[in-house]
Amino acid sequence: MGHEISKSEQNIINTECRKNLENREPTKENTFVNESTSQVQCQESEEINILNKIGGLAKEHFHTLKRYPSKKELYSVNLITEGYSETSFMISNLLKVCITALEADYIPNRVVPEPEHNIREVLGYVLNLIPHEEMEFLDEIRQLVPDMEAQGQP
Numbered sequence: 001m002g003h004e005i006s007k008s009e010q011n012i013i014n015t016e017c018r019k020n021l022e023n024r025e026p027t028k029e030n031t032f033v034n035e036s037t038s039q040v041q042c043q044e045s046e047e048i049n050i051l052n053k054i055g056g057l058a059k060e061h062f063h064t065l066k067r068y069p070s071k072k073e074l075y076s077v078n079l080i081t082e083g084y085s086e087t088s089f090m091i092s093n094l095l096k097v098c099i100t101a102l103e104a105d106y107i108p109n110r111v112v113p114e115p116e117h118n119i120r121e122v123l124g125y126v127l128n129l130i131p132h133e134e135m136e137f138l139d140e141i142r143q144l145v146p147d148m149e150a151q152g153q154p
Contacts, residue, residue, distance in 0.1 A: 094126045
């Protein structure tokens, strides 16, 4: 399928290669350094490109955890609700689930190996969900609003 190179053709090629190598300026080291530098620059460029892609994906997808302002190693999770009523119902439902779980037999299994621990953790979450500051705000607003019953309004 291909063309075989004869001995005389091979000798001619070898001679031409030697001539080219001899006539070439002695910049072998420079060529190697340039090629090596070029490879390093290409690798750095690819790494920067990958880091930029990761940064873009992070901006696009990392929304659930927010860095806690006063401590770098802590994060906060925001719950999205329709307001205080829905938040109150969420807290109530969590408490009801915990009450139901406390009334049940504690039979550890493969899915829930430590039920007491899990219930304790959920109760801790519930405590953290209670919007104490907002409730204090609502109490202060109620004190500022004129008493509706005193004004004859239902």
